[in-house]
Amino acid sequence: MTRTGKLNWLTGLIFSLFFVSSTVFGQDVSVSSSLSETNIYSGESVTMTISVSGQSINNIERPQMPPVDGLRWLSGSTSTSQRIELINGRPTVSYSYGYSFIAQRPGTYTFPELTIGVDGKGYTTKPISFNVLDPGSIDNDQSARLPDIYVRLEPSTTQPVVGEMVIADIVLYFKNTVEVRSYQPTPGWKAEGFWKEILENRLQTKATSTLINGVRFQRARLLQYALFPTKSGELTISPFELSVQIQQRNRRRDIFSFGLGQERKDLQTLPVTLTVRSLPDIDNATFTGGVGDFKITRTIEPAEAFVGESIEVTTTISGSGNLPLLNKPIYEYPETLEIYNPSESSNINRNNREISGSKTFTDILIARNAGEFTIPETNVAFYDPDNDRYRTISLPALTLKATRDPRSVNGSEDMLRLNVEPITGLAQWITPDNAPLTSRSWIWGLLLSPVVILGLAFWVKSYRDKMNTDTAFARAQKAKKLATEELEKAAASTELKNGYYHIYRAISLFIADKLDLPKAGNTTSELVQAVEDSSSSKLAIEVKRLLTKCDTIAYAPGASQAGMARDVEFAQTLINELNKAL
Amino acid sequence: MMRSLSILIVMLISSFTLPAQTAQTLFDEANDQLTAGNYEEALTAYQAIEQTGEVSGALYLNMGIVATQIDSLGLAKYYFIKASEFNTTQARAAEALEYTESQFSRQSAMLPKLPWEKAVEWLLEGPGVLTIFLTGFSFILIGVLLILLKWFTSFSFQKFNHTLSTVFTTGILILLLSFYIDYVNERYSGAVIIADETQVRNTASETADIVSLAYEGYSVTIDIKKSAEHKNWVYIRLGNGQFGWMKPEALKIL
Structure with missing residues (x-):
């Protein structure tokens, strides 16, 4: 969360006027006096303000300004102001009289008491001590090194115990030549090692005057945190960052500049190290x-x-x-x-x-x-x-x-008794099986089964579809069966010519089906050539020999039934070898 | 041939009934000890039966009663919870649990369960993992059957593919659910604190910071997978949502 603030310099001025003050109360009338500065360089101007406030003031006799050691009154510079405000619901009038002085010789002096007549009654202020300083004592080099504006984190203590509240003030210092328009803390400040609480500041930020190395600075407390160290040892509060909008007072102002000349400055505090002490032991509480x-x-x-x-x-x-x-x-x-x-x-x-x-x-x-x-x-x-x-x-x-x-x-008494009787006699016994699903092999078998079933079914379906749609494939698949049937007919035949006809038909049909040749009209040489092209010449020679024998059996001398049976067996062997080769 | 078959059948029946008879015999003996007021002996005998792997609702109920008698209420709560898992002793165990809970001097605050946790618990205690798995598998089989019918017959209908994908998706989701529930069941387990008081630490070390104290009768949940990281320590979640490590001797896992 970010927090923005704007310095009200008029309020600051009024505050600074009251910074060193003395107040005299009489019934509903109060009289106070204050010096704008109590450490003044010789030659600097300073204002003494006398304030009179009350709820029913009719007449004020302005004080006669006595000679003041160390100061010279500028008699023509007296100012007067009046303010009405409500205090506890009742209107209160405040009159302020300002008297300007010029500081004279260096030394320590006292502004004497003053007597003011209010409605015929005398009120006396308290004396105020002040110092007039020698401007020659200022180290110009050192003061020149001071930045125009900077910010510091000022802890209320540097040696707290663990858990003790440390008030950390974020204080802005700036020279009189600088006018601060606004400020904005950078979010995300982490005070590591501390519990952090931001404190509420209901009053507007006010600036007070202070001297640093002889240079007059304005000092304004912007924010306040309560830090609680959570451990002992050397703890460093990390830098707090903020950005401020400033304007140099001595820069020539143009009424039409509309805020030009303002600049933004990013500032951060120096790290502050606290020595956090441990809490002592406690034993009886x-x-x-x-x-x-x-x-x-x-x-x-x-x-x-x-x-x-x-x-x-x-x-x-x-x-x-x-x-x-x-x-x-x-x-x-x-x-x-x-x-x-x-x-x-x-x-x-x-x-x-x-x-x-x-x-x-x-x-x-x-x-x-x-x-x-x-x-x-x-x-x-x-x-x-x-x-x-x-x-x-x-x-x-x-x-x-x-x-x-x-x-x-x-009901309560019933609750105090256990009315459940033990069970005796036959009991129903089980052996609990708490094995997880993943450790049961049948679970994996079940999970795999749909895949296996679908795989097998797909193979069957594909085969069936191919048999129905791919004629060459279907003929090749059925070739051996048809050839075997022809050979069975050959074996059963009692007539040699008919038998060899079936052997010839078995071989020729098998080769035609396997090699997707026309079902009829293939010559022996075409069949042999096809076998030679698709397998080995040795098989082709065997095929040629058998087919030629089948063609010429009618003219072969000494052909017998036993020889045909051997040729049927040979044809069967040949078909088996062709089945492997084609 | 018939004689050999008869001997084989008798042997098979014996192999199934013998352990049960042994458990029943031990149970009867333990009951006698209980009736005689020898509670320690009775509990030892009951525990011996439990170690054989044969259990029953009556066994756990009687063990709970014995534990109550020896003033070990955490143990009694554990056994009564076990007895409540059997239909035959569910009602009696619930009554005994109510009594036991009323006797604990300290009660653990219990965070309400998340809807998803309730659903998983209901599925575990209701249909069970195996039933859910078989349900999912049945959907897959129906899908396979539909495919086979389409491939080998003229069976088909409008939006066949849509129906098929719905059936398969449903089946796969139910199967995944069954595996998830099984995983949850295997990874997390209920437990009951049986020690009077035990410390729950933020790491598995005797010197670690104490997160909380757990008292007898507190119901906790064990993360079995995480517990396996450290020997002699178990990682638990208290009823109020706090996590930590404790010694396994202080509790009994359900």
Whole structure:
């Protein structure tokens, strides 16, 4: 979250006028005086302002300005202003009289008391000390090295204990020649090693005057953080970054420039190292983690309850310090009380340069049996950094009386008995099988089976489709079967010529079907040539020899039935070899 | 031939019934110890039966009763939960569990379960992993049957492909669901704290920071896979959502 701010320099001026002031109250009239600077270089001007405020002022007798050592009054430079404001719902009028002086000789002086008559009554201001400095004492080289504007992180302490609240001010310093228009912190500042809370600053940022190495600077606190170290040792607060919109006062202004001449500057603080001390040991109390100033109380509500009703033990820790980091004290509760998860709430204020408020822890208990129970006295402690010691608070013992609700007494008593009887006799026994799915082999078998089934079915379907659509393939597949049938006819034939006809037909049909030749009209030489082209010449020779024999058997001398049977067998062997080769 | 077959059948029947008879015999003996008030002996005898691998609702219920008698309520809760998983003893175990829960002095806050966790639990306790797997497989088989019918017969209808893809997608999703539920079931397991009090630490070390304390009777969930990373430690989730490591002796895994 970013936060922007704008310096109200008129307010700053008024604040600086009141910075060193003395106030005199009389009934509803207050009179105060202030010097705009209390460290003034010789030759510098300074303004003494006398303010008179009240709800019903009729007449003011302006004071006579006495001679003041170290200052010379510029008599013609007196200014007057009037302001009306509502204070507690009633109008209040404030009159301011400004007197300008020039600082004279270096030294330490006192502006004397002044008497002012208001409605006929005299009011006297308090004297104010101031120093007039020698301009010759300024180290010009050193002051020249100072930047026109810079920012610093100023911790309230550099040696806190763990958990102690450290107020870190983000302070902007700038010379009088610089006018700051606005500023914007860069988001994402991480104060590692610290719990961080931003403090609220309801007042507008005001600038005060300060001297640094002889140079007058304006000092404005922009932001304020509460840091709580979470561990001991040397902890470094990382640089805080912001960007500011500035304008040089001495640059010539043009009424038509419309803001030209403004520039943006990115600034960051120097790292600040804190030496965080450890908390000492504690042995006789429970440490809540609190570091600060706290009050701790513990209550029980209700102190009398029915069995089963919820009871709240509330611990309230209030005060200032590391409230967000407080832990719930641990209590010893009687065993018969049921304890539920505690709740916690907090009401934290982040004003007035501190974290304050209260944090409440609530334990929820339920009594399961009737009786009187005591939550024993407990010592809880927090660390007081102002006095560097633990402060122990004794929380008195709490008593709880639990009674049975008469409306549900029967049910409660039943709850206290186990009415389940053991089972005897025959029991139904099982052997549990808790093996995971992935370790059962049949599961994987089942998962695989659809794939196998579909694969086989696809193969069958593809074969069937090819047999129906691819004639050559179908003839090749059926070739051996048809050839075998022809050979069976040859074997069964008693007539040699008919037998050899079937052998010839078996061989020729087989070759034609296998090689997708015409079913009829193939000559022996064409068939032999086809075999030779598709396989080996040796097979072709065998085919030629058998087919020639079949063609010429009618003229062959000594042909017999036994010879034909051998040729049938040979033809079968030849078909087998052709089946492998083609 | 008939005689040999008869001997074989008798041997087969014996091989199935003998362990059950042994478990029943031991159970009867343990029941006698329980009736005689010898609770420690009875529990030992019951545990011996459990170790044989034969279990029953009656066994777990009686073990729970014995554990109650010896004032080991965490153990009793564990056995009653086991007994509630059997139909025969579900009602009695629920009653006994109600009693046992009322006796614990400390109760753990329980975060409500997420809808998805409830669904997984319902599927595990209801149909079971195997039924879900077989349901998914049946869808796949129906899809295969539809394909075969289309390939080898003239069976077809409008939006056949759409129906087929729906059937396969449904089957695959149900199969994946069954494997997921099986994975969850194998990875996470319920457990009951049986020690009076035990520390839950943020790492598996005696010197690690204590995250919380767990008391007898707390129901916790164990991450079995993560627990395997460290010997003698188990990684658990308490009912209130906190995680941590504890010693396995302090609990019994359901």
